[in-house]
Amino acid sequence: MARRLPVVGGNWKMHTTRTEARALLQALRADLDGLAGAQIVVCPPAPWLSDAADALAGSTLEVGAQDVHWEPNGAFTGAISAPMLAGVASWVIVGHSERRHLFGETAEETNAKLRAILAAGLRPILAVGERQEESDRTADILRRQLDEGFLGFDRLPADVVIAYEPVWAIGTGLAATPDDAQTRCALIRSMLAQRFGAAAADNCRIQYGGSVNPQNIGGYAKQPDIDGALVGGASLDAAAFTAICRAVAAA
Ligand code: PGA
Numbered sequence: 630m631a632r633r634l635p636v637v638g639g640n641w642k643m644h645t646t647r648t649e650a651r652a653l654l655q656a657l658r659a660d661l662d663g664l665a666g667a668q669i670v671v672c673p674p675a676p677w678l679s680d681a682a683d684a685l686a687g688s689t690l691e692v693g694a695q696d697v698h699w700e701p702n703g704a705f706t707g708a709i710s711a712p713m714l715a716g717v718a719s720w721v722i723v724g725h726s727e728r729r730h731l732f733g734e735t736a737e738e739t740n741a742k743l744r745a746i747l748a749a750g751l752r753p754i755l756a757v758g759e760r761q762e763e764s765d766r767t768a769d770i771l772r773r774q775l776d777e778g779f780l781g782f783d784r785l786p787a788d789v790v791i792a793y794e795p796v797w798a799i800g801t802g803l804a805a806t807p808d809d810a811q812t813r814c815a816l817i818r819s820m821l822a823q824r825f826g827a828a829a830a831d832n833c834r835i836q837y838g839g840s841v842n843p844q845n846i847g848g849y850a851k852q853p854d855i856d857g858a859l860v861g862g863a864s865l866d867a868a869a870f871t872a873i874c875r876a877v878a879a880a
Pocket of ligand 1: 640794798800838840841859863
């Protein structure tokens with residue numbers, strides 16, 4: 630089996646002024662351009678996407694959006710479509726727990742967004758994960774989120790990255806242990822294998838996300854079924870994000 634190239638995503642969420650964003654982009658480019666062994670995807674807030682595209686043009690760093698609407702255009706005030714993103718981003722996070730739980734994104738919407746992202750030639754990072762109160766049924770929750778996310782798909786698109794993010798670990802400092810994260814990522818891979826076949830599952834990159842930082846990344850990076858990380862808070866600090874990316878690339 631070819632070694633999967635790990636992916637590190639930096640999800641800035643609703644943070645940074647434009648000045649801060651430009652400075653962070655410059656620092657990341659200076660520190661990480663050309664890094665071998667990991668693919669790096671920087672996901673700033675939507676207003677700074679074209680700044681990011683400009684700042685990272687010609688580098689090995691790629692730009693991702695944090696969300697998207699499922700329709701290509703129309704009367705949807707405030708929404709941004711996948712064809713619009715296609716000029717400035719190459720990735721889109723979809724199904725993040727903050728979209729699902731704070732904004733009420735339904736499973737149907739996640740599925741429609743996933744289709745829209747792929748139809749526009751973009752690459753999705755599909756986030757799945759259980760809430761604290763669902764911890765005793767994690768396998769059921771993950772299976773349901775995968776089934777619903779991929780509803781109607783007869784094959785697993787090669788460009789899909791899955792992010793396993795237990796909701797209780799996001800932004801809390803309470804990261805999953807590397808062993809637990811490995812177990813869950815392996816479980817997701819086995820579910821993908823059942824649904825789409827072993828080869829597709831073997832090729833699929835599965836990230837861990839939830840309170841990843843430079844101190845704990847090494848524990849995840851060496852796990853056989855964890856192919857990188859989706860990083861929130863620590864992605865706002867150039868030194869921290871660089872350390873995380875380097876640790877993943879070196880593993
Ligand atoms: P965190 O966020 O690293 O701040 O926990 C992770 C995420 O939301 O992807």
